[in-house]
Amino acid sequence: MKxxxxxxxxxxxxxGVPIPKGYPAHTVLEAEAVAKRLIEETKSNVVVVKAQIHxxxxxKGGGVKVAKGGAAEAKExxxxxxxxxxxxxxxxxxxxxxxxxxxxxxLEMVKELYLGAVIDRDRRRIAFMASTExxxxxEKVAEHTPEKILTVHIDPIVGFSAFQARELAFGxxxxxxxxxxxxxxxxxxxxxxEVMIKEDCSLVEINPLVVLKNGDVVALDAKVNMDDNAEFRxxxxxxxxxxxxxxDPVELEAKDVGLNYVxxxxxxxxxxxxxxxxxxxxxxxxHAGEKYGVAPANFLDVGGGANQEQVTKAFxxxxxxxxxxxxxxxxxxxxxxCDVIAMGVVAAAKNLGLKVPxxxxxxxxxxxxxxxxxxxxxxxxxxxxxxxxxxxxxxxAVTGGSK
Amino acid sequence: xxxxxxxxTAVVVQGITGSAGGFHAKQCMEYGTQVVAGVTPGRGGExxxxxxxxxxxxxxxxxKTGCNASLIFVPPPGAADAILEAxxxxxxxxxxxxxxxxxxDMLKVRRRLETLNGxxxxxxxxxxxxxxxxECKMGIMPGHIHKRGHIGVVSKSGTLTYEAVGQLTAxxxxxxxxxxxxxxxxxxMDFVDVLEMFNADPDTHGVIMIGEIGGGAEERGAEYIKxxxxxxxxxxxxxxxxxxxxxxxxxxxxxxxxxxxxxAKIDALLSAGCxxxxxxxxxxxxxxxxxx
Numbered sequence: 001m002k003x004x005x006x007x008x009x010x011x012x013x014x015x016g017v018p019i020p021k022g023y024p025a026h027t028v029l030e031a032e033a034v035a036k037r038l039i040e041e042t043k044s045n046v047v048v049v050k051a052q053i054h055x056x057x058x059x060k061g062g063g064v065k066v067a068k069g070g071a072a073e074a075k076e077x078x079x080x081x082x083x084x085x086x087x088x089x090x091x092x093x094x095x096x097x098x099x100x101x102x103x104x105x106x107l108e109m110v111k112e113l114y115l116g117a118v119i120d121r122d123r124r125r126i127a128f129m130a131s132t133e134x135x136x137x138x139e140k141v142a143e144h145t146p147e148k149i150l151t152v153h154i155d156p157i158v159g160f161s162a163f164q165a166r167e168l169a170f171g172x173x174x175x176x177x178x179x180x181x182x183x184x185x186x187x188x189x190x191x192x193x194e195v196m197i198k199e200d201c202s203l204v205e206i207n208p209l210v211v212l213k214n215g216d217v218v219a220l221d222a223k224v225n226m227d228d229n230a231e232f233r234x235x236x237x238x239x240x241x242x243x244x245x246x247x248d249p250v251e252l253e254a255k256d257v258g259l260n261y262v263x264x265x266x267x268x269x270x271x272x273x274x275x276x277x278x279x280x281x282x283x284x285x286x287h288a289g290e291k292y293g294v295a296p297a298n299f300l301d302v303g304g305g306a307n308q309e310q311v312t313k314a315f316x317x318x319x320x321x322x323x324x325x326x327x328x329x330x331x332x333x334x335x336x337x338c339d340v341i342a343m344g345v346v347a348a349a350k351n352l353g354l355k356v357p358x359x360x361x362x363x364x365x366x367x368x369x370x371x372x373x374x375x376x377x378x379x380x381x382x383x384x385x386x387x388x389x390x391x392x393x394x395x396x397a398v399t400g401g402s403k
Numbered sequence: 404x405x406x407x408x409x410x411x412t413a414v415v416v417q418g419i420t421g422s423a424g425g426f427h428a429k430q431c432m433e434y435g436t437q438v439v440a441g442v443t444p445g446r447g448g449e450x451x452x453x454x455x456x457x458x459x460x461x462x463x464x465x466x467k468t469g470c471n472a473s474l475i476f477v478p479p480p481g482a483a484d485a486i487l488e489a490x491x492x493x494x495x496x497x498x499x500x501x502x503x504x505x506x507x508d509m510l511k512v513r514r515r516l517e518t519l520n521g522x523x524x525x526x527x528x529x530x531x532x533x534x535x536x537x538e539c540k541m542g543i544m545p546g547h548i549h550k551r552g553h554i555g556v557v558s559k560s561g562t563l564t565y566e567a568v569g570q571l572t573a574x575x576x577x578x579x580x581x582x583x584x585x586x587x588x589x590x591x592m593d594f595v596d597v598l599e600m601f602n603a604d605p606d607t608h609g610v611i612m613i614g615e616i617g618g619g620a621e622e623r624g625a626e627y628i629k630x631x632x633x634x635x636x637x638x639x640x641x642x643x644x645x646x647x648x649x650x651x652x653x654x655x656x657x658x659x660x661x662x663x664x665x666x667a668k669i670d671a672l673l674s675a676g677c678x679x680x681x682x683x684x685x686x687x688x689x690x691x692x693x694x695x
Contacts, residue, residue, distance in 0.1 A: 121618040124513045156510040230505035260652040275652025276560020279641035280683035301652040334545045388684035
């Protein structure tokens with residue numbers, strides 16, 4: 001799960017990671033009011049108006065603007081940014097509508113740094129990465145100048161150790177800014193480790209982390225991703241920060257009934273059990289159909305133990321999409337029984353009507369029973385023996401047999 | 404021979420009184436697996452299916468039954484603790500089926516595993532388990548699709564393992580041992596660990612290795628194959644069409660920052676001398692073409 005910058009900063013503040021003063025705003029009036037409040041509190045006319053969307057690159061896309069002329073200018077900027085369709089390298093060409101703003105005090109910085117914590121899968125540790133190249137896309141720094149990224153790995157049993165933070169701090173040259181800067185960085189990194197562990201984050205990134213004139217270090221940005229598996233430990237809190245406007249509505253609908261669904265650009269709906277088989281089904285459709293413009297419209301894993309209701313729901317979701325020209329049901333029943341899948345497919349098809357060809361490949365537990373249910377349903381379902389056979393029949397169905 | 408599990412594997416099922424644990428414990432027993440104990444804290448003294456004693460702790464189960472392997476169905480909030488308990492009881496093998504364990508918990512489990520210096524093996528979590536056909540099924544795979552033979556199967560995906568096994572059996576090719584290592588970002592046995600064992604097992608003559616997008620386990624496997632593997636390896640990588648930045652079902656199946664793509668994994672495997680099946684329908688036939 002992703003959360004907004006302002007939500008991430010609230011978490012930072014709770015653990016003692018220094019952040020600039022700021023307030024969220026959801027309307028232009030609110031933006032003006034909190035800008036006034038900030039100007040009074042900080043005795044400075046400079047505020048920053050920041051679009052809140054779940055994607056990076058907001059500054060480059062025009063979603064972050066500095067107002068030096070007080071609350072009136074902040075209001076004007078808020079008017080421009082709120083409601084805009086913000087396009088960044090992470091949003092895709094359609095961009096993302098800006099529904100929330102964060103109004104923050106402007107700070108005079110002397111250096112922009114990068115600090116991030118991720119799960120390093122290969123080392124099975126939390127890795128802290130730091131770089132003097134703050135404010136840039138860190139993927140690009142990693143690609144072009146990997147020597148500019150310093151990394152330390154935290155032992156999960158020992159926990160955070162100050163010497164590791166000092167290693168990064170001296171590596172970044174923080175001693176040049178003030179006597180206290182290294183110590184401040186060590187404290188900040190310790191707090192960030194607490195955030196990662198206690199809040200069950202899969203990623204915490206500060207880009208940029210800035211050094212101020214007085215030698216303070218402050219998190220100017222906050223990118224915080226939560227580990228979905230840990231939702232049971234943070235139910236109420238995560239429900240509060242979850243922003244459904246940032247999610248694909250179909251994916252949300254699927255999640256509500258316990259299905260894994262990802263929307264794609266193609267024209268063949270897929271209903272599969274198991275994540276690996278679901279990915280492989282997408283792959284074989286593209287392999288067989290690429291030349292003819294046939295491609296998967298979705299990833300859908302009904303899981304190992306789906307009931308008939310979930311299968312019906314999954315099938316209905318696929319049927320509702322206009323872009324779907326054919327549906328491929330591919331099941332290798334282990335725990336999942338083929339007759340359960342067959343009954344779900346038949347129930348959904350009878351409810352909503354079959355507007356497109358459906359190819360069904362069943363294998364595994366109760367396969368004969370499943371095939372019988374489909375045969376006797378009176379529905380025009382095209383049976384397939386193997387994945388390859390199914391993919392070929394899907395291509396023929398979409399192209400009207402013209403391939 | 405075979406690897407890791409066989410006739411002498413005596414299994415304790417942690418979470419045996421739960422619905423998934425009970426269902427699969429029964430299936431394993433019907434397959435012929437020696438399920439000698441169950442553990443559910445607070446239910447010690449009961450008996451499962453009127454023949455398997457239930458204990459409060461894994462230690463008690465070990466003392467009373469001499470079990471040497473654990474199969475875990477404990478739900479995510481208690482799963483990491485259940486794994487640690489099995490480690491502490493000194494079992495040789497721990498297989499965790501549970502899906503949805505927080506990664507922060509798995510970091511600790513994995514770190515603890517490393518301190519055991521190979522005394523205990525962990526398979527999973529979020530995996531279908533392990534089977535040596537006709538001898539021992541420790542997991543949720545459908546037993547009847549397997550056939551005893553000489554091909555090892557190792558995979559991150561459950562249903563794709565079944566797919567590969569189904570294809571092998573249809574071609575009349577049996578399996579020595581099939582292992583699902585699971586789709587989580589931090590887990591126990593890796594491709595390399597399993598490949599090493601298949602390489603050393605005289606009863607395994609070839610291997611099917613099934614990977615997917617995300618992480619670097621397939622690339623590490625490819626390095627091992629290039630340097631050490633004496634047997635043919637046919638591979639398949641799922642997720643050629645997966646978009647970047649989207650988690651594809653498995654917690655670990657995600658391409659991020661351009662890393663973990665199927666293309667990079669396929670390249671690594673090809674340059675290690677593997678054949679890579681062009682589609683998931685060709686896994687067994689690809690391996691067959693490599694057997695002399």
